[in-house]
Amino acid sequence: MRLKHYYSALLLSLLTGCSEVALQVPVYTVEQETLIHSVNAEGELFAVNSVSINAPKTIQGPRFIAALAKEYSEVQPGDVVVTFDSTQLLKAKIKANTGLGTVVADEQQKLAEQQSEQKAIGLDQNLIGHEFSFADRFSIDDVQIRSKLEILDSMQNKEYLADKRDYLGWQEQSFTQRSSGELELLQLQLGQQQSLLHQAETGLAELEIRSPHKGILLFESNWRGDKPEVGGMVFPGSRIGSIPDLSLQHVKLQVIEQEAIGFAPGQHVSFTLTAWPNDKLAGEIVSVAAVAQSRERRDPRKYIEVVVAPAQQDPRFMPGNKVRAQIAVNKIEGIFMIPLQAIFSEQQQLYAYKLKGTTFIKQPITIGKKSLSHAQILEGLKAGDRIALINPEQ
Numbered sequence: 001m002r003l004k005h006y007y008s009a010l011l012l013s014l015l016t017g018c019s020e021v022a023l024q025v026p027v028y029t030v031e032q033e034t035l036i037h038s039v040n041a042e043g044e045l046f047a048v049n050s051v052s053i054n055a056p057k058t059i060q061g062p063r064f065i066a067a068l069a070k071e072y073s074e075v076q077p078g079d080v081v082v083t084f085d086s087t088q089l090l091k092a093k094i095k096a097n098t099g100l101g102t103v104v105a106d107e108q109q110k111l112a113e114q115q116s117e118q119k120a121i122g123l124d125q126n127l128i129g130h131e132f133s134f135a136d137r138f139s140i141d142d143v144q145i146r147s148k149l150e151i152l153d154s155m156q157n158k159e160y161l162a163d164k165r166d167y168l169g170w171q172e173q174s175f176t177q178r179s180s181g182e183l184e185l186l187q188l189q190l191g192q193q194q195s196l197l198h199q200a201e202t203g204l205a206e207l208e209i210r211s212p213h214k215g216i217l218l219f220e221s222n223w224r225g226d227k228p229e230v231g232g233m234v235f236p237g238s239r240i241g242s243i244p245d246l247s248l249q250h251v252k253l254q255v256i257e258q259e260a261i262g263f264a265p266g267q268h269v270s271f272t273l274t275a276w277p278n279d280k281l282a283g284e285i286v287s288v289a290a291v292a293q294s295r296e297r298r299d300p301r302k303y304i305e306v307v308v309a310p311a312q313q314d315p316r317f318m319p320g321n322k323v324r325a326q327i328a329v330n331k332i333e334g335i336f337m338i339p340l341q342a343i344f345s346e347q348q349q350l351y352a353y354k355l356k357g358t359t360f361i362k363q364p365i366t367i368g369k370k371s372l373s374h375a376q377i378l379e380g381l382k383a384g385d386r387i388a389l390i391n392p393e394q
Helices: 087-137 148-205
Strands: 012-016 019-023 027-029 032-047 050-054 063-068 080-084 208-210 239-244 249-256 268-273 276-288 302-310 322-339 344-346 349-356 359-364 366-370 374-379 386-388
Touching: 032 239, 032 302, 032 366, 063 087, 080 239, 087 148, 249 268, 249 322, 268 302, 322 366
Parallel strands: none
Antiparallel strands: 012 019, 027 386, 032 249, 032 322, 050 239, 063 080, 080 208, 249 302, 268 276, 268 322, 276 302, 322 374, 344 349, 349 359, 349 386, 366 374
16 A cells, blocks of 8 residues: 655745745645555464363362473373362361261260250159159048148149149150251251362362373463463363364464454454464454453553464464464555544544645544544545644644
């Protein structure tokens, strides 16, 4: 593309009597040109199909990496690729075993106490039953045989024994409910400790992750670009790496959010491998991320992820290889366009400062497609018009 724009010193002489005022403003001449919108980006290759390596989900809380196989190394089926530290799991197992033993001992003690208390209540009930039966059998209410005071005393004693029998019945029922609740609580505690013990034992059985098939080992970068390392912390289910299928690979590009305008599947992309910068390869966009994300911890910019399918696979392709690419967003021939710096806005209306005679006037314009430096003019300007590249009013 050849953009014909230039800065010229335009000398406008405004004659008022014998005085002259010189005003120098850089201008741009509008002509038919070709608008090319292309964006440079960097990224890396990745395998479309791969077996994911994830931290086990069978235990709660984070795990710590004790050993890692070397990245990009060839692995065989059954080879250990990741080993986790067992310290926390061993502590959890010992703690669960101790807690389990304590709960079992508490349960046995509680059963013994309940049996003793139940036996005591039963003995009291038997005794009261015999006393009540005796009082009822030998109760004499004949005033000729016993005095009225003795009869009243006998009746009160019988009522007392009846109340005590009812009390012991209530106490037995209350004891049954209370002992059932205490045993249920102990059973819950027992189940909790057994669950913790099972988790610890399962975690100890899954300290190693092995390769399911032959391939190349790759580790996953997190949102900050950091890869797993010995001593690093991973959470259950988090992705650690992958063993990819090298027969089908795509390019993953990171484009600054402000530059990722107009991206769409099907757009042409030319790229080179960083290791072979002179060999140009071609591809097209297959997907554009809907949400921008941060790439580095100290970089305030956000990036859009763009996935590119190469036109053909190359024997030099290897997941993780760095790529430099150029994305052709738009190419429109035979249009009027002006630099973005010459476009101004006021009350949601775009305009340019058009030279008319010896003065600049505000000319409303309508724009179409844009590149990183120029914009297409749909209405408001024509060939030969000259516009200011800066605000002449300032």
